[in-house]
Amino acid sequence: MERDRYMELNSRDLTKRIDMLKKVREKAIKQLEHTPEGRLRVSHQNNHDRMYLVIDPKEKTGKYLPESQRTLIVALAQKGYLSKLVSSIDREIKASEYYMKVMPKTTAEEVFVRLHSARKELVTPLLESDEEYVKRWLTKKYPENPFNPEERCYSTKRGEFVRSKSEAMIADAYHDLGIPYRYEYPVNVGNRSPRFADFALMDVRHRRIIYHEHLGRLDDPVYLHKNMLKLDEYRRVGIFTGKNLILTTELEGCPLDMNLFRQNTAELFGKTPV
Numbered sequence: 001m002e003r004d005r006y007m008e009l010n011s012r013d014l015t016k017r018i019d020m021l022k023k024v025r026e027k028a029i030k031q032l033e034h035t036p037e038g039r040l041r042v043s044h045q046n047n048h049d050r051m052y053l054v055i056d057p058k059e060k061t062g063k064y065l066p067e068s069q070r071t072l073i074v075a076l077a078q079k080g081y082l083s084k085l086v087s088s089i090d091r092e093i094k095a096s097e098y099y100m101k102v103m104p105k106t107t108a109e110e111v112f113v114r115l116h117s118a119r120k121e122l123v124t125p126l127l128e129s130d131e132e133y134v135k136r137w138l139t140k141k142y143p144e145n146p147f148n149p150e151e152r153c154y155s156t157k158r159g160e161f162v163r164s165k166s167e168a169m170i171a172d173a174y175h176d177l178g179i180p181y182r183y184e185y186p187v188n189v190g191n192r193s194p195r196f197a198d199f200a201l202m203d204v205r206h207r208r209i210i211y212h213e214h215l216g217r218l219d220d221p222v223y224l225h226k227n228m229l230k231l232d233e234y235r236r237v238g239i240f241t242g243k244n245l246i247l248t249t250e251l252e253g254c255p256l257d258m259n260l261f262r263q264n265t266a267e268l269f270g271k272t273p274v
Contacts, residue, residue, distance in 0.1 A: 011103075014096050025089045028082045038062075040076035051076075130204050134180045137202055145184040145196040166216050166256050167198060170248070173262050174201065177271045187211065189233040201246075205270060210244050218251040 041052040041062050051073050052062035065073055112125040113132060125132070152161040156171040160183055167183075174181045185200030199212035213231070217223045231240075231247075239245050246268075250256050266273040 011100060014100055018093055018096055021089045021093055025086055025093075028086050028089075032079065032082050032086070035079035035082070036072060036075050038076065040065075040073065040080055130207075133207060134202055134204060138180055138182070142182070142186050143194070145186075147196075164214075164216055166250060167214060169256075169258055170199065170212070170214060170261070173258065173265060174199070176274045177262070177266055177269065179265070179269050179271065180204065185209075185211070187234070187237070187239065189237050195230055195233060201269075203269065208244065210246060211239055212246040212248070214248045214250075214256075216250045216256075218249050 038053050038055040041054050043050045043052065051065040053065050053072070053076065054060075054062035108127050109129040109132070112120065112123065112128045115123060120136075128136075151163045154162050154165055154168040156162060156168050157175050158171065160171070162168050162171055162183060171181065171183065180202040182200045184196040184198065186194035187197050189195050197211040198214050201210045201212060202208075203210050211234070213227070215224070215227050234240060234245060241247055246265075248256055248261065263273050265271070
């Protein structure tokens with residue numbers, strides 16, 4: 001069931017974090033065994049920080065530590081950090097384990113999941129699982145690019161047809177990495193007819209669309225000029241590199257490096273390279 005998969009993923013993420021926290025805690029405890037006695041007190045006086053060693057818990061001031069005792073100061077500071085870290089980890093583990101124990105068997109996301117398919121088409125959910133969110137985006141209908149549809153003659157692993165071998169390889173890379181994408185996706189650039197981005201990608205972690213334009217004929221002046229105008233239109237509506245636009249390029253004798261593209265894409269979307 002959808003609910004069971006969602007709960008399993010949620011529980012798995014928490015279990016993974018608890019395991020990680022326990023390993024960090026163990027490392028912190030071992031480091032604490034070799035720290036000096038006492039604690040560090042920092043006093044800010046006359047725009048200067050003064051360091052003190054406090055041995056007795058009841059003592060308020062402590063012994064002043066000059067800069068010449070930098071090694072001791074650093075060790076005491078590390079000890080204080082480690083002690084707070086262990087306490088914080090203990091609280092988080094306790095809260096996480098309690099959450100996993102009392103978490104309801106149904107979630108708010110399930111409200112939309114349980115709707116009849118006919119109702120789902122009528123409803124705009126306020127809360128849904130990533131799986132449902134992606135599924136709804138992938139099945140949403142949009143107008144096709146009317147420009148020379150006969151040029152779409154290169155097939156992809158997903159069974160669609162694109163306009164070039166490079167676009168087919170790019171589409172297959174997204175497919176292999178598990179990145180949801182739509183081909184030739186309409187982009188509203190104002191009062192004119194929509195532009196069609198080569199690819200629209202769903203950044204599931206942030207639930208946003210990232211566009212991808214592949215400029216495969218940069219040595220063609222007419223092609224280059226047309227695409228520079230297109231990119232300018234994108235910028236006017238808030239689509240630009242460094243934010244939500246990926247650009248890849250090719251020209252004669254300089255093909256797209258697909259291995260590098262896969263590595264960079266995997267890093268951008270938090271995926272494991274394949």
